[in-house]
Amino acid sequence: MSKDIVVIGGGTAGARLARQLTRQTAPAATGAPGAPEAASSAAVTVTVIGEEEHAPYNRVLLAEVLAGRYGPEVIAQPATPVRRGVRVVRIDRAERVVQCDDGSVVPYGTLVLATGSNPVLPPLRGLGADLPDGVHPFRTMDDCLALAGGVREGTRAVVIGGGLLGVSAARALAERGAQVVLAQQGEHLMQRQLDPDASELLRGHLEALGVEIHTECRVRGLRCEAGEGAGTVRAVELADGYALDADLVVLACGVRPRVGLAQAAGLEVRQGIVVDDELRTSDPHIRAIGDCAEHNGRVYGLAGPALEQADILADLLLSASRATALDAPRTGHGAVAVPAGAPAGGPTVEASASSPRYTGTRALTRLTLTGVGARSTGAGPLDLAAFGETNPLPGDDVVRLADATRGAYRKVVVRGDRLIGGILLGDLGAVGELARTWEGDEPLPSTPLFHLLGGA
Numbered sequence: 001m002s003k004d005i006v007v008i009g010g011g012t013a014g015a016r017l018a019r020q021l022t023r024q025t026a027p028a029a030t031g032a033p034g035a036p037e038a039a040s041s042a043a044v045t046v047t048v049i050g051e052e053e054h055a056p057y058n059r060v061l062l063a064e065v066l067a068g069r070y071g072p073e074v075i076a077q078p079a080t081p082v083r084r085g086v087r088v089v090r091i092d093r094a095e096r097v098v099q100c101d102d103g104s105v106v107p108y109g110t111l112v113l114a115t116g117s118n119p120v121l122p123p124l125r126g127l128g129a130d131l132p133d134g135v136h137p138f139r140t141m142d143d144c145l146a147l148a149g150g151v152r153e154g155t156r157a158v159v160i161g162g163g164l165l166g167v168s169a170a171r172a173l174a175e176r177g178a179q180v181v182l183a184q185q186g187e188h189l190m191q192r193q194l195d196p197d198a199s200e201l202l203r204g205h206l207e208a209l210g211v212e213i214h215t216e217c218r219v220r221g222l223r224c225e226a227g228e229g230a231g232t233v234r235a236v237e238l239a240d241g242y243a244l245d246a247d248l249v250v251l252a253c254g255v256r257p258r259v260g261l262a263q264a265a266g267l268e269v270r271q272g273i274v275v276d277d278e279l280r281t282s283d284p285h286i287r288a289i290g291d292c293a294e295h296n297g298r299v300y301g302l303a304g305p306a307l308e309q310a311d312i313l314a315d316l317l318l319s320a321s322r323a324t325a326l327d328a329p330r331t332g333h334g335a336v337a338v339p340a341g342a343p344a345g346g347p348t349v350e351a352s353a354s355s356p357r358y359t360g361t362r363a364l365t366r367l368t369l370t371g372v373g374a375r376s377t378g379a380g381p382l383d384l385a386a387f388g389e390t391n392p393l394p395g396d397d398v399v400r401l402a403d404a405t406r407g408a409y410r411k412v413v414v415r416g417d418r419l420i421g422g423i424l425l426g427d428l429g430a431v432g433e434l435a436r437t438w439e440g441d442e443p444l445p446s447t448p449l450f451h452l453l454g455g456a
Contacts, residue, residue, distance in 0.1 A: 009114030010050025010082040013290030013306040020314035063168035091265040117255035117291035125221025134233040153177035161252035174209040193386035272299040305361035315356040388421030
């Protein structure tokens, strides 16, 4: 029975897991002194299977590529062997193999699902399974390159969605010289992270770049010119009958965990693939990490939790591999050698008091877009951070510092003697200390609350 580790997904979580496994076992691979005895005697393989043709990259920086500030090679992750352009179509849990669309069958001892998430495509008239020319999600490098290839000075671009992705896309397109309209159904921009005051400052920043913003605005459909396939987009129809002329449309309506493989394999799935504190699914030989995983009722959909989960799973797998007998090393295309030592059937982990555990992530959302692009508008960098509970309850203490002239805003929420949330926009000099205070969940010192906004 195979003891190999197979990772489905070469994105943020999957690539990080592979890098952690190889980094922690490098002394054994090179025969360096001090390598663990178990690690030096044998190895299994880690095979990463990724659908994208591109090498793993930092998805957080896609907006910088769209803005023309970075080339794709700049945001590439450190080298990670991946079988690129291959899609897994079926998991056979009985035989412990995965079947791929290129006809290959890959055996596994431990399978890791790092399938990420798919962009949400809204139910709009004129939007079917095939997207019209000029209509793009904003999730992958291919999406980013397609958008960048279609934008010119004066291109009419409509961004549907005013969350983190929509704001990033709108600003990047405006920097490329496009005439951008952002349509947001909610009351204010980035309403999941920002309060109305911070959102208003963000709105002013985008408007300084020439972005036209419509909030509380429902999009009804697309108008397309007939042609091959689904045609070519020409306008976006709003619910009130008004039409926005469009050469490009960006769909930034959120993401949804990619769970189809897991569902077809009979794993427990709710919003995401359900995992325990060892990131184990309802099948003990299958783990899940990143955007597709649901832990303790929560799907994060952010890079920080995905990286933390990958690090903890690497520790779990390495702890198991060092605990038992080893097999001979095997490597292949898209595979890297790591220590083996799992019981027959693959490296599984027995619970112990010393085993690493994933207990959740106190996630901070941060958006940084520096400089100005093709159009010189005078708008400076955009830098914001939000964490925890930013909407206070009765009895909470709130401190706000706002400087409309500088476009800066700081707010912290304190409950009892704990910092429970905050928003910072503009000058983020205090974000590190505030984030550490919040993440540590320790009692605050008995000093005036405005000291929490140090440097203000």
